[in-house]
Amino acid sequence: MSVFDHPEFDHHEAVHFIEDAASGLNCIIALHSTALGPAAGGCRRWQYANSTEALTDVLRLSRGMTYKNAIAGLPLGGGKAVIMARDEAPKSRELFHAFGRAVHSLDGTYITAEDVGIAVGDMQVVREITPYVTGVSEQSRLVGGDPSPWTALGVFNGMAASAEHVFGTRELKGLRVAIQGVGHVGYQLCKLLHAAGAELIVADVSRDNLRRVTDEFGATAVGIESILGVDCDILSPCALGNVINQQSIPGIKAKIVAGAANNQLGRDADGKLLRDAGILLAPDYVINAGGIIAVAREYVGGATEQVVREEIDQIAKRLSAIYARSDESNESTNVVADRVAESIVREAKKTDSRRIA
Numbered sequence: 001m002s003v004f005d006h007p008e009f010d011h012h013e014a015v016h017f018i019e020d021a022a023s024g025l026n027c028i029i030a031l032h033s034t035a036l037g038p039a040a041g042g043c044r045r046w047q048y049a050n051s052t053e054a055l056t057d058v059l060r061l062s063r064g065m066t067y068k069n070a071i072a073g074l075p076l077g078g079g080k081a082v083i084m085a086r087d088e089a090p091k092s093r094e095l096f097h098a099f100g101r102a103v104h105s106l107d108g109t110y111i112t113a114e115d116v117g118i119a120v121g122d123m124q125v126v127r128e129i130t131p132y133v134t135g136v137s138e139q140s141r142l143v144g145g146d147p148s149p150w151t152a153l154g155v156f157n158g159m160a161a162s163a164e165h166v167f168g169t170r171e172l173k174g175l176r177v178a179i180q181g182v183g184h185v186g187y188q189l190c191k192l193l194h195a196a197g198a199e200l201i202v203a204d205v206s207r208d209n210l211r212r213v214t215d216e217f218g219a220t221a222v223g224i225e226s227i228l229g230v231d232c233d234i235l236s237p238c239a240l241g242n243v244i245n246q247q248s249i250p251g252i253k254a255k256i257v258a259g260a261a262n263n264q265l266g267r268d269a270d271g272k273l274l275r276d277a278g279i280l281l282a283p284d285y286v287i288n289a290g291g292i293i294a295v296a297r298e299y300v301g302g303a304t305e306q307v308v309r310e311e312i313d314q315i316a317k318r319l320s321a322i323y324a325r326s327d328e329s330n331e332s333t334n335v336v337a338d339r340v341a342e343s344i345v346r347e348a349k350k351t352d353s354r355r356i357a
């Protein structure tokens with residue numbers, strides 16, 4: 001099948017396939033849109049079953065980045081990279097240097113950062129080759145480095161806005177929150193929720209990650225097969241995508257779905273299934289924008305933590321506005337969010353005036 005005929009192809013501006021035999025790098029970089037600025041979005045390293053699966057992932061994720069950056073008010077377009085993890089090509093300096101050369105060859109039209117399977121140290125190796133990378137600096141007072149605490153802060157604030165809409169109070173104390181995946185973001189989210197007095201129910205395939213949150217925050221661990229249907233107020237997918245779908249929705253007991261994972265819905269139509277079931281969905285790319293806000297400010301330079309905190313505070317306000325419009329129009333929240341994002345990108349295409357590169 002040609003890329004143009006792929007069901008997830010959405011008029012992406014460019015899709016690059018990169019192979020570097022010496023390091024074993026196999027990677028795809030997709031630039032969905034540069035209408036608002038350079039296409040920004042993290043690099044994911046994942047064990048895909050085949051290259052078609054990797055292509056599906058990068059096409060969906062890069063489109064999501066266009067929408068995420070647009071709604072977050074950033075002067076950035078949307079892009080994403082996926083590295084196909086293979087046993088014969090483990091993480092190495094050579095591999096990340098080859099990836100850095102690929103990013104550099106795009107001449108600043110794509111800016112990379114961390115995503116699942118990539119650590120700050122990996123991006124620091126990429127930085128040795130190209131300046132078109134962020135999420136790398138560890139300076140004090142100025143923002144930089146690991147985006148996940150910022151993503152978690154945005155999700156936490158977004159949960160409060162969602163609770164206000166459903167329960168009439170932003171107070172999370174005493175609410176039962178079920179978190180699927182307690183890795184980088186999930187751990188930080190547990191920390192914030194525990195401090196706020198929420199009750200935590202968690203699941204993860206990693207025993208070490210699970211133990212960290214049961215020991216530190218008194219979270220209750222359940223099996224990965226039961227977390228989505230657990231009795232709770234808020235369900236927070238923080239592992240991988242496609243978990244909220246026709247199969248899982250009938251079993252969801254939560255009144256709110258609000259998590260960090262990208263592409264949580266199996267299909268766009270699953271947003272309506274949630275709405276019909278009386279479950280409020282915080283659209284993923286709206287609630288999980290805290291990390292990209294932080295790394296975008298790091299890339300531009302000079303932003304303090306205070307500035308980034310203020311920008312991340314806007315996430316809760318944007319969600320409340322989306323919820324109000326969804327109630328007015330009786331459309332699902334993901335449909336409303338898509339429309340807002342699309343209109344921002346359309347306007348930018350008309351004026352073409354918001355570039356930072």
Ligand code: NAD
Binds near residue numbers: 204289
């Ligand atoms: P991570 O890899 O650190 O954490 C994911 C966790 O999920 C791991 O602990 C993993 O063991 C667990 N997991 C994997 N499969 C699972 C399953 N079937 N059931 C339960 N747990 C499972 O990744 P992360 O950086 O925390 O990101 C989590 C999600 O949030 C991803 O979808 C990512 O794309 C998205 N996201 C992350 C950021 C960020 O700042 N890191 C920003 C925006 C979106």
